[in-house]
Amino acid sequence: MNDTRTLRERYEDVRARIARAAEKSGRRASDVMLVAVTKHASIEDIRELVSLGHTDLGENRVQQMVQRAAIIEEFSARRRDRGGSASPVRWHMIGSLQRNKVKQAIEVTRLIHSVDSLRLAEELQDIAEERGSAPGGEKYGPVDVLIEVNVAGERSKHGCAPAAARHLVDMLDTMVALRPRGLMCMAPNTGSIADARKTFTRCKELFDEIRAIGSGGERFDILSMGMSGDYEVAIECGSNLVRVGSAIFGEPKVTDEDGGDED
Numbered sequence: 001m002n003d004t005r006t007l008r009e010r011y012e013d014v015r016a017r018i019a020r021a022a023e024k025s026g027r028r029a030s031d032v033m034l035v036a037v038t039k040h041a042s043i044e045d046i047r048e049l050v051s052l053g054h055t056d057l058g059e060n061r062v063q064q065m066v067q068r069a070a071i072i073e074e075f076s077a078r079r080r081d082r083g084g085s086a087s088p089v090r091w092h093m094i095g096s097l098q099r100n101k102v103k104q105a106i107e108v109t110r111l112i113h114s115v116d117s118l119r120l121a122e123e124l125q126d127i128a129e130e131r132g133s134a135p136g137g138e139k140y141g142p143v144d145v146l147i148e149v150n151v152a153g154e155r156s157k158h159g160c161a162p163a164a165a166r167h168l169v170d171m172l173d174t175m176v177a178l179r180p181r182g183l184m185c186m187a188p189n190t191g192s193i194a195d196a197r198k199t200f201t202r203c204k205e206l207f208d209e210i211r212a213i214g215s216g217g218e219r220f221d222i223l224s225m226g227m228s229g230d231y232e233v234a235i236e237c238g239s240n241l242v243r244v245g246s247a248i249f250g251e252p253k254v255t256d257e258d259g260g261d262e263d
């Protein structure tokens with residue numbers, strides 16, 4: 001399919017679809033956060049999106065996120081110098097996180113979507129605590145994280161088992177430098193909307209169960225699910241954060257491994 005629409009048109013279309021899906025489930029567009037996934041986007045396209053006022057961006061590799069955060073921050077600073085308005089961009093780490101990249105990751109991220117083991121949580125806690133107790137560290141609040149759940153049980157996917165999620169939330173809740181904010185999941189690779197709906201519904205149930213028990217507390221309120229092919233379904237199933245790449249930036253020209261920081 002040859003998509004000749006401009007970036008702005010695609011972005012506005014996604015925003016309109018989010019609003020419609022939110023209304024369908026009795027919510028407002030502002031109840032659903034849109035994270036624009038920039039992993040295959042050019043710097044020019046990211047700048048353009050930021051110029052349109054978009055603030056939340058997602059990457060699945062720490063290295064690329066750190067580099068792009070610096071470039072985009074410089075761009076926003078220049079806009080502010082010229083009297084323009086440019087809200088600070090907030091970066092989301094959505095790919096699997098390797099323990100040796102934790103330090104770099106927490107420097108730039110607003111939310112880490114991919115905590116799926118106690119070991120990774122402990123590494124995050126140690127590094128965030130170290131940062132907080134260093135000179136000038138008082139300014140850092142706890143690091144917001146989501147638990148990634150492998151709801152469909154696919155062997156190729158990251159994420160903890162659904163049955164382990166609650167325990168992981170409880171453990172995270174005891175770590176002073178971290179704050180569990182919710183769950184993240186992905187639909188199975190089958191491409192079937194029915195499968196996606198089943199997965200999202202199951203994840204929403206798990207999310208509600210954890211909230212009902214009180215694990216994670218009041219601020220355990222983010223349910224990150226939905227990508228370009230299934231974000232409307234995800235919202236209908238209760239998602240309040242969608243991660244959308246190709247529907248905004250177009251299909252990637254080169255396909256590569258999307259698994260995150262495997263290097």
Ligand SMILES: *Cc1c(COP(=O)(O)O)cnc(C)c1O
Nearest residue numbers: 037060094227228243244245246
């Ligand atoms: C790439 C990616 C997305 C966005 O995928 P699109 O299909 O391009 O919207 C969302 N979430 C994660 C974890 C990803 O790796």
